[in-house]
Amino acid sequence: xxxxxxxxxxxxxxxxxxxxxxxxxxxxxxxxxxxxxxxxxxxxxxxxxxxxxxxxxxxxxxxxxxxxxxxxxxxxxxxxxxxxxxxxxxxxxxxxxxxxxxxxxxxxxxxxxxxxxxxxxxxxxxxxxxxxxxxxxxxxxxxxxxxxxxxxxxxxxxxxxxxxxxxxxxxxxxxxxxxxxxxxxxxxxxxxxxxxxxxxxxxxxxxxxxxxxxxxxxxxxxxx
Amino acid sequence: xxxxxxxxxxxxxxxxxxxxxxxxxxxxxxxxxxxxxxxxxxxxxxxxxxxxxxxxxxxxxxxxxxxxxxxxxxxxxxxxxxxxxxxxxxxxxxxxxxxxxxxxxxxxxxxxxxxxxxxxxxxxxxxxxxxxxxxxxxxxxxxxxxxxxxxxxxxxxxxxxxxxxxxxxxxxxxxxxxxxxxxxxxxxxxxxxxxxxxxxxxxxxxxxxxxxxxxxxxxxxxxxxxxxxx
Numbered sequence: 001x002x003x004x005x006x007x008x009x010x011x012x013x014x015x016x017x018x019x020x021x022x023x024x025x026x027x028x029x030x031x032x033x034x035x036x037x038x039x040x041x042x043x044x045x046x047x048x049x050x051x052x053x054x055x056x057x058x059x060x061x062x063x064x065x066x067x068x069x070x071x072x073x074x075x076x077x078x079x080x081x082x083x084x085x086x087x088x089x090x091x092x093x094x095x096x097x098x099x100x101x102x103x104x105x106x107x108x109x110x111x112x113x114x115x116x117x118x119x120x121x122x123x124x125x126x127x128x129x130x131x132x133x134x135x136x137x138x139x140x141x142x143x144x145x146x147x148x149x150x151x152x153x154x155x156x157x158x159x160x161x162x163x164x165x166x167x168x169x170x171x172x173x174x175x176x177x178x179x180x181x182x183x184x185x186x187x188x189x190x191x192x193x194x195x196x197x198x199x200x201x202x203x204x205x206x207x208x209x210x211x212x213x214x215x216x217x218x219x220x221x222x223x224x
Numbered sequence: 225x226x227x228x229x230x231x232x233x234x235x236x237x238x239x240x241x242x243x244x245x246x247x248x249x250x251x252x253x254x255x256x257x258x259x260x261x262x263x264x265x266x267x268x269x270x271x272x273x274x275x276x277x278x279x280x281x282x283x284x285x286x287x288x289x290x291x292x293x294x295x296x297x298x299x300x301x302x303x304x305x306x307x308x309x310x311x312x313x314x315x316x317x318x319x320x321x322x323x324x325x326x327x328x329x330x331x332x333x334x335x336x337x338x339x340x341x342x343x344x345x346x347x348x349x350x351x352x353x354x355x356x357x358x359x360x361x362x363x364x365x366x367x368x369x370x371x372x373x374x375x376x377x378x379x380x381x382x383x384x385x386x387x388x389x390x391x392x393x394x395x396x397x398x399x400x401x402x403x404x405x406x407x408x409x410x411x412x413x414x415x416x417x418x419x420x421x422x423x424x425x426x427x428x429x430x431x432x433x434x435x436x437x438x439x440x441x442x443x444x445x446x447x448x449x450x451x452x453x454x
Contacts, residue, residue: 008435011236026443032433073285084239085285132427
């Protein structure tokens with residue numbers, strides 16, 4: 001009988017089978033069954049569960065381990081009747097992030113004797129809180145695709161008017177040089193669109209905008 | 225920190241709870257998922273039967289109650305018998321600061337459930353039902369400093385403005401205090417508590433992962449000891 005089998009009974013079997021810590025520093029841990037997740041199911045919280053009691057005057061702590069990372073309760077002296085204590089955590093001690101299935105599958109749970117002896121562990125395992133987030137269905141778009149490519153504009157070095165129909169969004173992509181956008185021809189206020197970037201302006205209420213770039217710059221345009 | 229405690233009775237006992245009183249038992253017939261659930265058999269008398277939920281753990285790993293200004297909980301529930309008399313109401317859930325009422329769900333003989341927030345004598349502010357006997361529901365309630373949200377099976381029954389009247393540190397499922405000497409039978413499973421309005425919905429479940437492999441061990445003796453082969 002492997003030692004893990006002495007702490008595997010559910011419900012716990014009291015003193016029928018147990019592990020007993022013999023001296024300060026004595027430690028044990030056991031692996032647990034893999035968590036079976038349904039599609040989309042997530043791990044919310046994990047609690048290492050240790051059912052133990054004191055048969056002498058020992059003190060110790062329960063431990064939850066993932067790789068070299070460890071969480072534990074405080075050291076204390078349990079009572080003489082079996083009781084379950086928990087090492088509870090929302091995040092993996094290995095990463096400080098929400099638990100992954102691989103981390104839960106790798107969990108070890110056990111106990112360490114801090115002082116004295118006679119700590120009896122009769123059950124060890126892990127409890128996990130799981131839930132499946134609701135599936136949000138994508139809504140169909142209200143309108144069909146309405147993209148319209150316009151003839152590219154070749155800049156002249158001065159303001160060039162582009163009419164944007166009411167409700168439409170103007171797509172502007174200048175090639176090779178920046179383009180300035182004004183709402184009034186010859187105005188001083190401007191929006192500068194860097195070369196080789198794509199900007200969407202709109203929706204329009206039926207506005208005319210004015211584009212200006214270095215002569216010869218090609219400005220790609222579209223409406224959507 | 226959203227969830228501070230959960231319980232699914234998957235160790236086959238009530239050690240996840242802070243406390244209990246009256247006719248409370250853990251068994252396979254009472255489960256919603258996993259292997260075990262909990263039955264609270266509320267007596268048809270002035271007697272009580274309830275379990276006390278935790279909303280945190282102390283440094284030693286014991287489930288405990290912590291005073292907070294917001295209290296959220298979710299639990300699977302199945303009623304198999306109802307109060308015999310209609311028109312009088314018995315506690316199904318009692319959220320409190322110590323024993324002072326902050327919010328409650330109360331059950332009637334016709335299967336209706338009512339929500340009360342504030343003083344115990346305050347009028348109900350929402351109703352749900354009638355509950356169908358033998359069916360599992362997933363009930364979730366968030367009681368916040370100035371408002372509440374109540375959901376059943378993931379659907380909002382009611383939400384609105386109401387003050388519990390102070391902080392909360394305890395929640396009891398079953399009949400914590402007698403109101404009308406009515407009895408009913410309640411199965412509960414998949415319980416969680418939190419300190420914000422985060423709900424996990426009816427897909428919530430608790431699983432137990434049993435020991436099945438050696439890790440490392442030094443200084444722990446086994447009982448019963450291995451008997452060498454003759």
